[in-house]
Amino acid sequence: MSDQRFLEDALRLFTYQSEANPLYKKFLQGLHVDPHNITSLEAIPCLPISFFKTHEVKTGEFDPAICFESSGTTGMVNSKHCISDLMQYLNNTVEIFKEQYGDPSAFCFLGLLPSYLERSNSSLVAMVDHLIHLSNHPSSGFFLNDFSRLNEVLKALEAKQQKTILIGVTYALLDFVESFPSKLNHTIIMETGGMKGRKKEITRDELHQTLKSGFGVDAIHAEYGMTELMSQAYSKGNGIYYSNDKLKVILRSTDDPFETWNQNEHIHRTGVINVIDLANRDSVSFIATDDLARFTGDGGFEMMGRIDRSDIRGCSLLTA
Secondary structure, eight states: OOHHHHHHHHHHHHHHHHHHOHHHHHHHHHTTOOGGGOOSSTTSOOEETTHHHHSOOOOSOOOOSEEEEOOOOTTOOOOEEEESOHHHHHHHHHHHHHHHHOOGGGOEEEEEOHHHHTSSOOHHHHHHHHHHHHHTOTTOEEOSSOHHHHHHHHHHHHHTTOOEEEEEOHHHHHHHHHHSOOOOSSEEEEEOOOOTTSSOOOOHHHHHHHHHHHHTOSOOEEEEOOTTOSOOEEESSTTEEEOOSSEEEEEEOSSOTTOEEOTTSSTTOOEEEEEEETTOOSSOSEEEEEEEEEEOSSSEEEEEEEOTTSOOOTTOOOOO
8 A cells, every 4th residue: 555545544543533433532622632723643632541441442433343452461451442343454464464464374383372361351362363274274362371282382383494483472482492492494472462470571682592592593573563553564674663554653752742754754763653544444543552563664563662651461562
C-alpha cells in the first residue's frame, strides 16, 4: 500500500472513530481538536494505551465476539480489548504473516507460551493457535512445561529438514535452551518478550546472544503485538521491526507528547511509539503506547524498551 493510500484510509477511519467512539470523541474534545482540520498522520491525536485498562474503548454498537485481555502480575489491572469478529483478527494476522514469512502451511509451529496458555483470552494464543491449525502439520502444537517432549519434537523436525517456527515467551525460551541446547538449521526462534518477574531482566543484546548460542542460530526473530492491537510487526533480527499495510509507527518526544516525527525525520533519535492500526476498527486505531523506539533509516524501527513510568506488562520489551 502506498503512503498516500495509507494516509487516506487512516484519515477516513479517524473521522469515523472521532464520532462513533464516545471515549475517543471526548478525548479529542478535551484537546480541542476538530477532526476536520487534521490532514497528516503525525497530527492525529493518539489515545493513551492506559485507557484500555480503565474504560470501554469501543467504536459503534456491537456484541463482542471476544474480549482479549492482557497478561499481568497479581493485583495489576489488565487491558481489555473487545472485538466484534474473531475471524477478522485471525485473517488479519495471517495476511501480515504471509507478507513476512509466506504461507503458514509451509511451516510447523511450536508454541512455548506457558503464561499465556494459562489464560483463555490471550490474543497471542489465538493467533498462534490459528497458525497451528493452518499449518496442518501433525507436530504443530503448544508446549506448556514438557521441555523433554519439545526437544524430541525439534530433533525429529530438524532430521526431516522441516521448516519450523518456535514462538515463545522470553523466560520460557531461556529455560528451555538452558536445559536443551542444540544446533538448529531449519528452525526460526521467535521471541514475544516477557520475563514477568521470573528472571532477572537483561538487555536485548544479551538475550539474543544467549538464545543464538543456545539454539545455534544466526538470528532471533521477534513479534511486536499487544492486546490493544489487531496487527503485528515482525523482526528478523537485531530487534529491528518493519511495518506493513495495516500498521504504521510514528514517534513522539519523551518530553512533549505533541511533538511527533515520522520515518523520514530524526533518524536514530529515541521516542515513544504512537501506533496506527487500520485493522482496529472496533476500538481505536490511534494509540499512544509506552514503548520506546528509534527509526533506523531503512523503513524499520528498533525497539529500545519502555518508558520508566509505565507498568510492567506481560508482553513488555526488554531494555536495549
